Amino acid sequence: MRVLFLGDMVGRSGRTAVWQRLPGLIRDFRLDFVVVNGENAAGGFGITEEIFRATLNAGADVVTTGNHVWDQREALVFAPHEERFLRPANFPAGAPGRGSGLYTARNGARVLVSNIMGRIFMVPDLDDPFRCVEEQLAACPLGEQADAAIIDFHAEATSEKMCFAHFVDGRVSAVIGTHTHQPTADHQILNGGTAYISDAGMCGDYDSSLGMDKEEPLNRFLTKVPRGRFEAATGPATLCGVGLDISERTGLAEAIAPLRLGPRLEETIPAFWR
Helix, strand or coil: EHHHHHHHHHHHHHHHHHHHHHHHHHHHHCEEEEEEEEECCCCCCCCCHHHHHHHHHHHCCCCEEECCCCCCCCCCCCCCCCCCEEEECCCCCCCCCEEEEECCCCCCEEEEEEEEECCCCCCCCCHHHHHHHHHHHHHHCCCCCCCEEEEEECCCCHHHHHHHHHHHHHCCEEEEEEECCCCCCCCEECCCCCCCEEECCCCECCEEECEEEEEHHHHCCCCCCCCCCCEEECCCCCCEEEEEEECCCCCCEEEEEEEEECCCCCCEEEEECC
């Protein structure tokens, strides 16, 4: 099974690049399932219902989020009614929406997607992600209720991301790190068969500070005095994410490699898709 995971969409340039290029990627590489993190899609802060629906229309099967999930207040309204919109599963009981779901891929496979947030250096401080994932996997074990299981682990600290991945190694298909917006070079398959990367990167303008126009972040480093709001950078966007090949027999990963398309970063497509 071929899966594409795209990192955080940032602002208009990031979401537009995803909408324009995703249909062709699905067609050209015969992708079975697509996950897109959309938590920065609305001006860099949160996501609107219109953006969510446009991302689904472009071919995404699920849209995940993270700590910015409620920055656009309308998300509190549409989240409870949209099965393909995920907020972190370790929000306390009573939070609107859902943190995981079981979806049908284009090849008919049952895919569990869980959106879980780390705790180190993260705000808000949510419930224990390790306990949360145990509950998720007990309810929908790989090889029984699910043919594949993908976790968007939205976290800051690479140590927490790596320990989380080792904790679930052999029990999920992939743990994909998001949140830091910088693609890492540590994509690998762990000993138990789980694919891992510390951060998939972002879909946005890399002539920026993490997708935001660089002038105001630079000003705050230099003066410690805010002059204005952070605004999403508007230059040409690069798509960043990872491609996965998942065994239809075991549900574990057979291959993982980065996907980068656009200016500034070196372009690459998973060789096993060619």
